Amino acid sequence: MKYHVFxxxxxxxxxxxxxxxxxxxxxLARIYAHRTYDEEDWDFIGVVHEENLIEVEGQPIAGGxxx
Amino acid sequence: MSDDGxxxxxxDYVQAxxxxxxxxxxxxxxxxxxxxxxxxxxxxxxxxxxxxxxxxQLFRVLTRQGVDDEWLESERAPDEYxxxxxLDTEADAWxxxxxxxxxxxxxxxxxxxxxxxxxxxxxxxKMGEDEYFHLEHHDGRLxxxxxxQPEAVEAALEDYFxxxxxxxxxxxxxxxxDPLVDAGFTDRxxxxxxxxxxxxxxxxxAGTEVSVPPLDDGVPDPDAWDxxxxxxxxxxxxxxxxxxxxxxxxxxxxxA
Numbered sequence: 095m096k097y098h099v100f101x102x103x104x105x106x107x108x109x110x111x112x113x114x115x116x117x118x119x120x121x122l123a124r125i126y127a128h129r130t131y132d133e134e135d136w137d138f139i140g141v142v143h144e145e146n147l148i149e150v151e152g153q154p155i156a157g158g159x160x161x
Numbered sequence: 162m163s164d165d166g167x168x169x170x171x172x173d174y175v176q177a178x179x180x181x182x183x184x185x186x187x188x189x190x191x192x193x194x195x196x197x198x199x200x201x202x203x204x205x206x207x208x209x210x211x212x213x214x215x216x217x218q219l220f221r222v223l224t225r226q227g228v229d230d231e232w233l234e235s236e237r238a239p240d241e242y243x244x245x246x247x248l249d250t251e252a253d254a255w256x257x258x259x260x261x262x263x264x265x266x267x268x269x270x271x272x273x274x275x276x277x278x279x280x281x282x283x284x285x286x287k288m289g290e291d292e293y294f295h296l297e298h299h300d301g302r303l304x305x306x307x308x309x310q311p312e313a314v315e316a317a318l319e320d321y322f323x324x325x326x327x328x329x330x331x332x333x334x335x336x337x338x339d340p341l342v343d344a345g346f347t348d349r350x351x352x353x354x355x356x357x358x359x360x361x362x363x364x365x366x367a368g369t370e371v372s373v374p375p376l377d378d379g380v381p382d383p384d385a386w387d388x389x390x391x392x393x394x395x396x397x398x399x400x401x402x403x404x405x406x407x408x409x410x411x412x413x414x415x416x417a
Contacts, residue, residue, distance in 0.1 A: 105342065105414075115200050116198055116200060117200065117301075118301075118305040118368050119301055119305060121297065121300070121301040122200075122298070122301035122302065122305070123296045124297070125204060125294055125297050125301060126200035126201075126203070126204060128206040129200070129203050129207045129294065129298075130200060132207075132362060158358060
């Protein structure tokens, strides 16, 4: 399963997408993310399962145009 | 008692933890390029680096107790390493490797965490920060392996459990009789650490097809237990592994 890794250097910064890890569980994804992207003294590092990302896409509207 | 307050058995105790960690570094290193995926390799390499760093700290405190640094680093025969017997040979498969390092790394951490002496204040806390990631990696892997390959996990547990119990110490070393507790060097007897280790894996594998071996008070046999090398018998790592640990083939490049 693919997890996306997000970090920030300082509190209040926006989160940055720094990469991905492959893991069989949330527990492993946390460890892999820390081990793989440990090049900074992050204020925050977190993972999001790719299935939990909400895709933003255009939808057809009346008249056949897209938003 | 040694010059600055260590009781005599404490040097052997710390030596066994240090030697187990140097062999953990070796075993992590052997597997870091052949794990199932890149993330496991990176984690294994990080674990190896942590272990070698911890060994340097433990060797430093051992030399302060009069242990010769040349002997520690480059002049020992294989049977002079007091590593946990679980690490004597390289695991032959990934599930076996994970069980091998999981049991051994956790046991070494529990022994280290039991030390109650000023020389280790701060050092053990820092090592614990490293160990959190080692032990979480192992347990996360064991959870998935218990689902995918329960027979392999259970077989490895049965193989390694007697040796890891010997490393922790005999059941007879309880709160009233553990010499290190009695001397005030540790605050948790071997009998309690054995129970903590067994309970951890019973909880981890609860609800899976993996059975954890029962905690046998007869293992190790207290009369056959070697207090110095924390094992039963005279087994040891192979000479070629010791050559690697001591950098024999590259000795001419040592920076004086």
